[in-house]
């Protein structure tokens with residue numbers, strides 16, 4: 001989402017505080033010397049505006065600063081990337097080490113460098129003393145003092161990247177180097193550009209280390225120092241003016257290029273579409289043990305169905321399971337198989353698995369067509385097929401921020417499908433979408449599943465997603481499998497109260513068995529299908545709202561407190577005489593909105609009973 005522009009009212013409020021005055025004070029301090037310089041320069045006697053040798057000094061400074069910045073870029077960007085990847089004590093130590101040159105007075109940095117590249121140091125001798133008092137010495141000094149500016153800025157930019165982008169790129173077939181070049185570099189471009197500018201400016205203005213390491217040839221700052229020392233303040237007017245002009249020119253160019261758009265928009269004609277080749281659906285089998293921090297996951301399943309849903313509460317290990325299957329996380333032990341193929345040892349880019357993370361994770365600098373064909377071996381004809389199937393025609397040139405939430409999800413889906421994966425992994429694909437968009441996309445996905453889409457595994461919190469998009473359900477909680485099986489079977493017979501809760505069954509209560517066929521709930525006796533539990537067992541029981549019947553005779557007295565018509569379903573909130581709440585859902589015939597006394601029938605075969613165990617939670 002793009003940041004909200006500052007409103008004029010906000011600005012007015014800001015102006016009423018002391019903050020602008022504090023900022024203005026610093027700005028005044030920063031600009032005052034420049035103002036004073038301009039005043040002095042305009043009144044300077046004409047004779048001081050000549051400075052023999054200044055052209056050479058300027059050339060030396062421009063060239064050495066540019067070469068130093070090039071070296072800093074080639075070496076510093078990979079170092080910054082590496083530093084953004086490592087964590088812990090080593091990362092902290094490395095971070096401190098690369099920032100040390102910032103803390104040292106440049107003069108001392110020059111002295112330290114002399115120990116390494118000076119004429120009597122081993123490296124200096126190796127180069128016949130040409131690393132000092134030479135342009136090479138200026139470059140070495142500039143690299144030392146200016147490199148931290150790039151490294152610090154680029155490291156922050158790399159660290160701020162959404163890791164899902166690299167994960168998606170991996171599942172699309174991009175190896176490590178390609179992910180660095182195609183995902184990390186463009187993503188961190190703004191930070192790198194800012195770091196480069198700072199590094200160049202710092203290198204251009206470098207004096208302290210340079211004067212120790214390479215007094216000759218004169219760089220512009222050293223030349224200015226020499227002029228000042230030998231002929232006084234007035235003779236520095238021209239060198240200072242030249243420095244200012246050069247710095248302002250570089251800042252202006254940088255400012256202009258910062259607004260140039262890095263992204264490309266697709267302009268060529270699309271090829272004719274090609275449908276994915278028909279194939280038998282693959283069966284997923286896995287047995288995985290993994291750790292994430294203190295969290296332990298142990299999950300195994302041999303899928304019988306073609307489409308799996310993993311249902312579970314937040315933090316139960318659903319995403320971790322999906323990432324393990326995709327190869328984006330490493331298990332402590334176990335395997336992942338697709339049919340007879342063992343994927344366990346394969347990196348994500350070679351698993352042939354499509355992955356759609358929770359928030360679509362589109363690359364911000366790529367237009368829709370480039371997103372969909374981002375996989376290195378994506379067939380453009382297949383990409384066009386999915387573009388059309390997912391109703392994205394006409395949006396090819398749009399950038400992610402120009403798409404709606406639903407369109408972004410469609411692009412992410414098309415991108416994963418365009419590589420023709422054998423297995424499609426979807427991590428909560430409808431989160432954050434409003435109901436109509438969610439419904440539309442859900443039915444769209446179901447249509448694709450029934451057609452050409454590959455085997456799918458979908459993670460969801462929503463039982464409706466599972467009912468619509470899976471023929472097999474896995475319920476996980478606390479890193480363990482609670483129940484797995486055919487979708488209808490799991491919905492009809494949840495294995496535990498926690499599973500029932502996750503399946504969205506609302507009428508979940510406790511009671512005690514008077515005998516294997518009679519449940520007592522706060523004095524109300526309810527007949528259940530025969531259980532093999534002994535009399536006196538404390539139990540948890542449930543009945544689906546749609547299984548509760550309104551009746552004229554028999555049943556239990558109850559009071560309807562509220563009735564709501566939700567589409568074709570009438571939902572009622574009732575209480576039994578003992579005060580227990582019950583949800584009732586009636587589809588046909590339409591029930592008039594009503595409240596008041598009634599009688600309800602709880603069919604014994606619709607009631608599920610579990611012995612209450614101390615660890616049962618929902």
Ligand SMILES: Nc1ncnc2c1ncn2[C@@H]1O[C@H](COP(=O)(O)OP(=O)(O)OP(=O)(O)O)[C@@H](O)[C@H]1O
Nearest residue numbers: 292293294295312313314315316317318319320321
């Ligand atoms: N990098 C990590 N370091 C430490 N713990 C982690 C890490 N990644 C995940 N976890 C922990 O692992 C557990 C499982 O995480 P996971 O993302 O798989 O949950 P989830 O079931 O997908 O949850 P949600 O529905 O909220 O996305 C959580 O308790 C989480 O805090």
